[in-house]
Amino acid sequence: MALNLLTPETITGSVGHVYAHDAELFIWVLTWVCLRYEDGxxxxKNRPLEEWLKxxxxxxxxxxxxxxxxxxxxxxxxxxxxxSWDLVNKCLVGIYSIYSPSGYRKLTDQLAFELLLEGPILEHDTPLSAT
Structure with a gap:
């Protein structure tokens, strides 16, 4: 789930849904899969992030x-x-850039796509199909 949705305000329903939340969720799922799965x-044993489930x-x-x-x-x-891990790292840099001590940086759908997904994918040196 997007960091912006893991807040007391969201629990009460006062944070609206935006495309950036979906893009961030995809990145977190990719992170989860890269760390916890081997060949599908x-x-x-020794599954990283296990404690997040609790x-x-x-x-x-x-x-x-x-x-x-x-x-x-x-x-x-x-x-x-x-x-894929190199791509995850690039995507997480994008996530890191939209959160600051002053709050969540709201992005248009297009900017969210470019910053969180398209940019990191285009920067990714090795095609994902090479694995």
Missing amino acids: KLLS FDAIRCRKEKNNFVAVGLRAHRPSESHKV
Whole structure:
């Protein structure tokens, strides 16, 4: 789930849906898959991010913020997702750029697409099909 949706305001229904939330969700799912799956199968042990399944929304937001800010470097993808991991890193930089101490930077749908998905994909050196 998008960081902007893991807030008390969202729980009460006062945050509207925007395309950036969908793009960010896709990036988080890709992150999850790269770290927890090998050749399409869930890792049987030592699954990164396991604790995220146990957190409430507010704690999950804190953990995701920490993951993007400092924890990303501590994680390594499964062998089958090494090529995709570079793309994940580029996408997470985009996510990091839309959150600041002063709040969430609202983006038009087009800008959200360009910043969070299109830009990182175009920068990605190795075609994803090369895996």
